[in-house]
Amino acid sequence: MTWIATLGFPRIGRRRELKRAVEGYFAGRLTAAELADAAANLRAERWRLQHQLGVDLIPANDFSLYDHVLDTAVMVGAVPARFGWTGGPVGLDLYFEMARGGRVPPLEMTKWFDTNYHYLVPEFTPDQAFALTSRKPVDEFCEARALGIRTVPVLLGPVSFLLLGKMAGGGHPLALLSRLLPVYEEVLRQLHAAGAAWVQLDEPCLVLDRTAEEMAQVSAAYERLAAAAPVKVMLVTYFGGLGEHFERVWSLPVHGIHLDLVRAPEHWDDLARVRVPDERVVSLGVIDGRNVWRADLDAVLPRVSPVLARFGGERVVLAPSCPLLHVPWDAAQEGKLDPKVRSWLSFAVQKLEELHLLRRALDEGEDGVREAWSAQRAALASRRAHPGVVRQDVRARVEAVAAEAPARAPRAVRRRLQKDRLGLPLLPTTTIGSFPQTEAVRRARADARQGRMAPEAYASFLREQIARCVRRQEALGLDVLVHGEFERTDMVEYFAEQLDGFLVTEHGWVQSYGTRCVKPPVIYGDVARPRPMTVAWTTYAQSLTDRPVKGMLTGPVTILQWSFVRDDLSREAVCRQIAVAIRDEVLDLERAGIRVIQIDEPALREGLPLRRADRALYLDWAVACFRLAYAGVRDETQIHTHMCYAEFSDITSAIAAMDVDVISLEAARSGMADLPSIAAARLSCDIGPGVYDIHSPRIPEVAEVRALLAKACTLLPPEQVWVNPDCGLKTRREEEVWPALTHMITAAREMRETLTQAARS
Ligand SMILES: CN1c2c(nc(N)[nH]c2=O)NC[C@@H]1CNc1ccc(C(=O)N[C@@H](CCC(=O)N[C@@H](CCC(=O)N[C@@H](CCC(=O)O)C(=O)O)C(=O)O)C(=O)O)cc1
Ligand SMILES: N[C@@H](CCS)C(=O)O
Ligand SMILES: [Zn+2]
Numbered sequence: 001m002t003w004i005a006t007l008g009f010p011r012i013g014r015r016r017e018l019k020r021a022v023e024g025y026f027a028g029r030l031t032a033a034e035l036a037d038a039a040a041n042l043r044a045e046r047w048r049l050q051h052q053l054g055v056d057l058i059p060a061n062d063f064s065l066y067d068h069v070l071d072t073a074v075m076v077g078a079v080p081a082r083f084g085w086t087g088g089p090v091g092l093d094l095y096f097e098m099a100r101g102g103r104v105p106p107l108e109m110t111k112w113f114d115t116n117y118h119y120l121v122p123e124f125t126p127d128q129a130f131a132l133t134s135r136k137p138v139d140e141f142c143e144a145r146a147l148g149i150r151t152v153p154v155l156l157g158p159v160s161f162l163l164l165g166k167m168a169g170g171g172h173p174l175a176l177l178s179r180l181l182p183v184y185e186e187v188l189r190q191l192h193a194a195g196a197a198w199v200q201l202d203e204p205c206l207v208l209d210r211t212a213e214e215m216a217q218v219s220a221a222y223e224r225l226a227a228a229a230p231v232k233v234m235l236v237t238y239f240g241g242l243g244e245h246f247e248r249v250w251s252l253p254v255h256g257i258h259l260d261l262v263r264a265p266e267h268w269d270d271l272a273r274v275r276v277p278d279e280r281v282v283s284l285g286v287i288d289g290r291n292v293w294r295a296d297l298d299a300v301l302p303r304v305s306p307v308l309a310r311f312g313g314e315r316v317v318l319a320p321s322c323p324l325l326h327v328p329w330d331a332a333q334e335g336k337l338d339p340k341v342r343s344w345l346s347f348a349v350q351k352l353e354e355l356h357l358l359r360r361a362l363d364e365g366e367d368g369v370r371e372a373w374s375a376q377r378a379a380l381a382s383r384r385a386h387p388g389v390v391r392q393d394v395r396a397r398v399e400a401v402a403a404e405a406p407a408r409a410p411r412a413v414r415r416r417l418q419k420d421r422l423g424l425p426l427l428p429t430t431t432i433g434s435f436p437q438t439e440a441v442r443r444a445r446a447d448a449r450q451g452r453m454a455p456e457a458y459a460s461f462l463r464e465q466i467a468r469c470v471r472r473q474e475a476l477g478l479d480v481l482v483h484g485e486f487e488r489t490d491m492v493e494y495f496a497e498q499l500d501g502f503l504v505t506e507h508g509w510v511q512s513y514g515t516r517c518v519k520p521p522v523i524y525g526d527v528a529r530p531r532p533m534t535v536a537w538t539t540y541a542q543s544l545t546d547r548p549v550k551g552m553l554t555g556p557v558t559i560l561q562w563s564f565v566r567d568d569l570s571r572e573a574v575c576r577q578i579a580v581a582i583r584d585e586v587l588d589l590e591r592a593g594i595r596v597i598q599i600d601e602p603a604l605r606e607g608l609p610l611r612r613a614d615r616a617l618y619l620d621w622a623v624a625c626f627r628l629a630y631a632g633v634r635d636e637t638q639i640h641t642h643m644c645y646a647e648f649s650d651i652t653s654a655i656a657a658m659d660v661d662v663i664s665l666e667a668a669r670s671g672m673a674d675l676p677s678i679a680a681a682r683l684s685c686d687i688g689p690g691v692y693d694i695h696s697p698r699i700p701e702v703a704e705v706r707a708l709l710a711k712a713c714t715l716l717p718p719e720q721v722w723v724n725p726d727c728g729l730k731t732r733r734e735e736e737v738w739p740a741l742t743h744m745i746t747a748a749r750e751m752r753e754t755l756t757q758a759a760r761s
Contacts, residue, residue, distance in 0.1 A: 001363060002308065002316045004355045005057035005283055007200070007236060007258070008154060008323025009046050010348050011064060012511045014330060017042055019515040022065060025092075026515075032092050039065060043140065047149045053352040054359075057234075059200060060144050060151035061137040062323065065092075066099045066514045069119040069164060070107065072156045074098070076183045077131040078165070080107070080123045089133055099514060101696055108166070108670070109513055109695070111606050111645060113204060113239045115290070115326050116520070116562055118513035118645065122165035128176050130183045138190050145195065152234065153191050154323075157203035158184050158225075159218050164205065174217050181221060185228035192231040198256070200234045201225075202323070206249060207240030207260070209612055215248050226253040238285060238322035239263060240610050246270050251277075258283035261303075262290070262321035271307050282311055285321035286358070287351045292327055292508075292522060292564045294346045294379045295354050301361055308362060318355045324348040328508035328519075336506055341386075343379040344524065347508065388501060388525035389568070395526060398580045405631035411684040414661060417636040422548055422595060426755060427709070427723050427748050428479040430688070432642050432664055433552040433598065434491075434728035435469050435484035436737055445489065462487050463540055470544045472738065477745050480596055481549045483541035485730065489519075491554045491600065492562040496521030499581055500528045502563070516731075522564045523574060529581035532588045539592045550640065551589040551597040556582055556625045561603035572621040579628040586630050590637050598640035598664075599629055602727075604654070605646035619654040626658050638662065644690075644727040648674045652681035664688035666726040669695060672711050679715040687716055690726030692744050697732070699740045705747035718755050723748040 012018045021038035024030035030038070043063050050058045064071050074095060079085040082104040083094060090098075099120055100106050107120040137153045144151040156164075158180050162173040191199055206218065225233060234256035235249070241264025242249050250257065250270075259267045261284055271282065284307065286300045308316050331345040346354060357376065360369045383389065408414060448458035469484035488494035496502040502521045509517040534551065542549040556579035565574055582599065589597055604626070609618050630639050641658060644666035648655065655663060655678075667675055667689035675689050691708040692700050712721050723744060729737045 002313050002318055002359050003056040003281075004054060004352070004359055005152070005234075005258075005317045005319040006050055006055050006059055006062075006324060006352060007238075007285075007289070007319055008059055008062040008325050009050060010324055010327065010329050010511070011042070011046070011062065012329075012509060012517060013042050014045070014333070015507065016509055016517060018065070019517060022515045026096070035065075035092075039063070040143065043143065044147055047144050047147060047151065049349070050352065051149050053349065054356045055352055057152045057198065057200075057317065057319075058144070058149060059154045059323075060140040062154045062325075063140065066096065067118075067120050068156060069112075069122065069161070070095070070099055071134075071136060072161050073107075073120070073122040073165075075132065075134040075136060075187070076161070076180060077133045078122050078124060078128065081125075087131070087133075101698075105696070109645075114606060114608070114610055116510070116512055116518060116603070116606065117326060119164065122161065123168065124162070124165050124173055124176055125168045126171055126175070128179065130176075130180050132183045132186050135190070137187060138194050141191060141194055141196055150197075152198045152200050153196055154200040154202060155184070155187065157201040157235070158221055160203045160205040163208075174214060177217055177221055181224050184225060188225060188229040188231050188233075192229040196231055198232045198234055200236055201254075202236045202238075204236075204238050204322075206237045206242060206245065207264075208610055210245060215245050219248065219252060222252045222254060232256065234258060234281070234283060234317075236283070238289070241267055243611070247274075250274055255279060256281035256283055256317065258285060258317070258319060260285040260321040262286070262288045268303050268307075272310070276311055279315075280311075281315045281317060282307065283317035283319045285319050287318075287320045287346075287354050288567075289320035289322035289324050289351070290326055291567060292331070292345050292347060293383075293567055294344055294350070294376060296380060297354065297358055297361070297373065297376055300358060304358070304362060313363075318358055320351050320355070324351060326510060327351065328505065328510055330507075333507040334505050337503070340382050341503060341524075343375075344383040345522070383524065384568070386525065389566075391500075391526040391528070394500075394528045394577060397528075398577050401580050401583065401631070402576060402628060405628055408633070408659065409635045411659070411661070414635045414638075418638045418661060421636045422480075422638065424479050426719060426752050427721055429723045429745055429748050430478060430480035430550065430664075431473075431482055431725060431741070432644075432728045433482050433485050433550070433600070434488070434730035435482075435486070436732055436734050437486070437730045438734065441465060441486050462537070466537065466541050467544055470541050470549070474545055474547065476738075476741055477749075478741070479547065481541065481545060481547050482552060483537050483549060485552060485728070487537055491728075492559050493519055493521055495533060495554055495559060495582075496523075496563065498529070498531075498533045499578075500530055501525040501577070502527065518562065520563050523560075523566050525566070527574065527577040527581055529584045533585055535585070535588050535592050538589060538594055542594060548595045548638075551586075551594040553582055553585055553589075553597065553599050553629075555599045555601040555604070555641065556629050557607060557622045558601050558603040561607045572625070575621065575625040576628065579625040582629040583631060586633055590633055595636075596638045596640065597630070597633070598642060599626070599660075600642045601626060601658075602642065602644045602646070604643065605648065605651055608651065619651065619657075623654050623657045640664065642727075649677035652677060652683070656681060656683050660685050662686040662688060662722055664690065664722065664724045666690050667712075668693040668700075668708055668726050672708060672715070675712065675715050686720045686722055687712075688722030688724040689716075691723060691747070692725040692740050694725050694727050694729055694732055697736055699736055700743055702743045702746045702750070705744050706750055709747055709751045713751065713755065723751075
């Protein structure tokens, strides 16, 4: 009989129990013991559920209180010196301090491959020492065993762990591999001693571009681990294929190898021809772990059968393509969705059910599973037949708009027109859009949703928030104002709620970082905008002031990237439809007298394919879609974009091709590390490198902001520089935001003065 593996289960909880427990601990409402209890209950629930769903290889240690890369750093004793750690187990408060900062800055946070999950970046020094500091993998294995459940402990593999980290001075982190391996060897020995038969080592970095030298180090590392303990290693790769390194990985001395056959279907052919080593188990990643659609099992079954015939049933594992961290918990919770629509969806629970059904079909033949198989087919057929899926009116319009999209005048012409119209000073000041989503704002929204607050009362509450925010921005002296985005739950979900072709869920939460979650909308059909989405709020804000108010929209690539996207149309085609919908909004804002419009694209860089060879094609269509979103605006309307949570140095030519008037970039958090490459690209647009790190509760001093600003003004021509925070302020508290903005404006004024004096003398 074949096996079923989960690889990793969502850890936030069915109803985000982990979020509530950890945030309760942060707020002092829960003690450390109460947090530990809540976490143990959640782990038990996950194990029992997977057990009931028939999973054979149930993961342990795929749970984390904050982030699994941080857990690994802590496990191997990679605690940067600034935390003052002197060895021994890392306590809870130090763990959270590494994640969130406190007395000293936290670890940097960055995107986990091409997902919307963010991990904490391990920091290494060239003389880095490693030591085993934690029994978490062993403890969680024993905890499951005490519940009568045998699990497979999961570890982030040593190669990926190092490659995901950052070496001080820029050296290659794999130089540390031989020093790290003894810690992994010790963990494998301890797990074996505790009774683990298998250990799962995740090595997603093997699907990225890797040199021959790096791969030689991979081989050497796995030779060593194979000799460490007689535990069976399942080497798990995902998010892509192994490319030219398939043979080498296949020949590693491990008992099992997992392949992502959704992202790398070419490996089916490899499996048909490779030598099958004795005792080798192959784990087939056949159910998409990055999307929420019910699988087409009729397409999967005939591909799995020949592998079964070659390897034999006991040596084949059926699995999701990757750990299920990136999908929500259970679609059955979506009680408000039409049951037919709900049947299209497959969250983590349903994905395990699909694997189970597939196994039964393989074991018992289709006759044994006729009813469940028909239900699966019916769900797919009902989705295909839904009238919102293909809309000829939308397709015809998108083609027409894309064909006739007019070009704007050159930037120099636009600059002059906009300067005359907006009359902004040197170093104009602005913010990125959102202001704190206070408890009152969230409560009012929840009340409105639950019908406890009438729609008109909610609208008037929002108008009050906007008015207060505009007045305060004016009083501070900001030059370009925003309305504050109080009406939005999330910058993508808000638009998805109003666009045709999208559905939003009630409980479809996915972890974004730590305790923060997002609810990615689901794009099931052709996208169109039935009515304006932001015009009323923006024009209300503009009616309160003479200063320009920036219209605030999320760009098409980001909406695409942060949604679960339909699988029956190319991403490019879906993105083009979204672009046309956003363009409708841009033109309506312009018609309503809005002079500055920002189209945020924080996820444009995240969507970059993992392999370099695929990147140019993506950037071409992504930039074309972005430009389509503002095609047709007048030259005197100033178009901004904003990017954050990413490195920008490798997409500077795409940024240039976006041809905006102003771009704001996250920069303060990294001390302007990317700015030299941005400056080297000699963009014609103005640039607002962030001068206030909004991820930290710290209020920056005027001198700090000034120093960053001075750096920006030496790297860029000062007449091109804008002054703004790194990103939106929605996650910060009012008490932090207003003083920080005051300091930012003071620094801008001082800097203007310095520049003017320098110009005079
Ligand atoms: C810029 N970022 C974003 C990313 N992805 C997005 N889709 N959106 C982004 O903004 N990726 C990169 C970064 C990631 N950053 C963040 C930052 C902050 C959060 C965050 O704070 N998330 C919140 C959830 C936000 C939200 O939608 N809140 C709802 C309230 C939902 C809720 O809790 N409801 C209650 C019920 C209330 C009731 O009815 O009584 C419940 O479900 O129990 C809202 O504002 O209305 C978080 O808390 O995690 C995420 C990513
Ligand atoms: N306008 C958004 C962008 C976040 S990336 C905000 O300010 O929150
Ligand atoms: Zn941002």
